[in-house]
Amino acid sequence: MGGFTTNATIKSFGGRFLKLSHRAFQTRSTQNFTLFIPPGASVEKPAPLLIYLSDLTCSPDDVTEKGFLHAHAAPLGLALLYLDTSPRGLNLPGEHDAGDFGSGASFYINSTQQPWLMHYKMEAYITRELPALLAEYFKELDMSRPGRYKSVSAWAPIANPSLCPLAQKAFEGYLGEDREVWKKHDATELVKSWKGESLSCLIDVGTDDNFYKQGQLLPENFETAVKEADLEGLELRYQDGYDHSYFFISTFGADHVKHAAKALGLF
Amino acid sequence: MGGFTTNATIKSFGGRFLKLSHRAFQTRSTQNFTLFIPPGASVEKPAPLLIYLSDLTCSPDDVTEKGFLHAHAAPLGLALLYLDTSPRGLNLPGEHDAGDFGSGASFYINSTQQPWLMHYKMEAYITRELPALLAEYFKELDMSRPGRYKSVSAWAPIANPSLCPLAQKAFEGYLGEDREVWKKHDATELVKSWKGESLSCLIDVGTDDNFYKQGQLLPENFETAVKEADLEGLELRYQDGYDHSYFFISTFGADHVKHAAKALGLF
Incomplete structure (x- = not known):
């Protein structure tokens, strides 16, 4: 097919x-x-x-x-x-x-x-x-449907890749050393100049996630940028005791699916 | 510990x-x-x-x-x-x-x-x-709790192992050639002489399960033995189009967990 x-x-x-x-x-x-x-x-x-x-x-x-x-x-x-x-x-x-x-x-x-x-x-x-x-x-x-995407959600995302070591290595390899270019692929940088509608964004982060604890995710930076841009529609949740595994994904899967379904008008 | x-x-x-x-x-x-x-x-x-x-x-x-x-x-x-x-x-x-x-x-x-x-x-x-x-x-x-087990359920079980080629190989290897001994480990044989309470038994079998189609599971034999023993409490369900994968397990997981929880008095 x-x-x-x-x-x-x-x-x-x-x-x-x-x-x-x-x-x-x-x-x-x-x-x-x-x-x-x-x-x-x-x-x-x-x-x-x-x-x-x-x-x-x-x-x-x-x-x-x-x-x-x-x-x-x-x-x-x-x-x-x-x-x-x-x-x-x-x-x-x-x-x-x-x-x-x-x-x-x-x-x-x-x-x-x-x-x-x-x-x-x-x-x-x-x-x-x-x-x-x-x-x-x-x-x-x-x-x-009009518009490419209606909402976004993420479990434990690298929310500010320009500043996290893990993503810096990849960005340098794929995009070169010019950090201005990196900003076009960095959610925290992009949201600063967002001119569209209010966000429909759900983020879950486990407090026992080693990547989070090592400063590889930086959801706080994204939250700060959203606030400074005076945007609404971000729900950032810290889930006590959860790690980075698929048990974390599946525990909160219902919430993420419903988040998307609601934005798509399914209920 | x-x-x-x-x-x-x-x-x-x-x-x-x-x-x-x-x-x-x-x-x-x-x-x-x-x-x-x-x-x-x-x-x-x-x-x-x-x-x-x-x-x-x-x-x-x-x-x-x-x-x-x-x-x-x-x-x-x-x-x-x-x-x-x-x-x-x-x-x-x-x-x-x-x-x-x-x-x-x-x-x-x-x-x-x-x-x-x-x-x-x-x-x-x-x-x-x-x-x-x-x-x-x-x-x-x-x-x-009194009694060792309160209920049983199974996805796609080998319900009559003495008669299925896959289990016959294993029974011969583990138990020897005496088929009378095999019967002590065969649900269909065991249920014939069951003297306990009525069963609390849920079985799901997918109709696209290759093991089922090859005659390795034989749930029909178990059902017949239950009827002939005049026992109640068996629910055998054929699930249309499902295979032998964990997608089959997860699709009906809620039913099996609730079946056990009910028998254990949790609701």
């Missing part, structure tokens, strides 16, 4: 869960993703879509197996798209040497640096190429 | 999820298990326990990550014990050669055959040794 290879079709919570792959134009590589189509979705009644960006080192299988988001999306009539963290099937120099750079760690940006720029065009792939293909070949998905 | 090694403590759905291992007396080997203690459980208010026997080839990590049973057990105040499928850390001849025999496939019985009988005493381990240890060292678990 449309160049997609269907690697598995599994019934889950009354809906269809598909494991798919295809040869992507933007990344000149194999891209894997998974898709949950809720029960009742059809050409006549297409389902809106929540797009999930997988965490560093993960594949789409991780969250689909451990996140348990289907359970909450099915009764709401919400479709779920789980993206992979990088192109696959390449062997660029050093690509597989570290968990925080190269394969499994694209940071979802368009690289401008050698040797990455020929393949690591994940921003173009996930914001334009793949949505257009899905709209063309999965008519039971509603890709027509 | 009590010879237990705590390999991880993770907060999940407000409760405590523990990865534990210990040196077991019955199996003369390392035994791994995981334990979910729901929020609110205490010495004063101990939680009753649902014991989950992992599927062939699996470790306790599989169901804890992919089954999503914590979500349903937490609000009901039910504790969950996830058992491993065999002793670990041994190297008996041929032990690791196949997925359906040896490591990962003890069938939870006491072997009487060489070379298994020195270690593969899983029935004694899971029905006596481990419950006694848990009662001693986890006072927030209620192990005191």
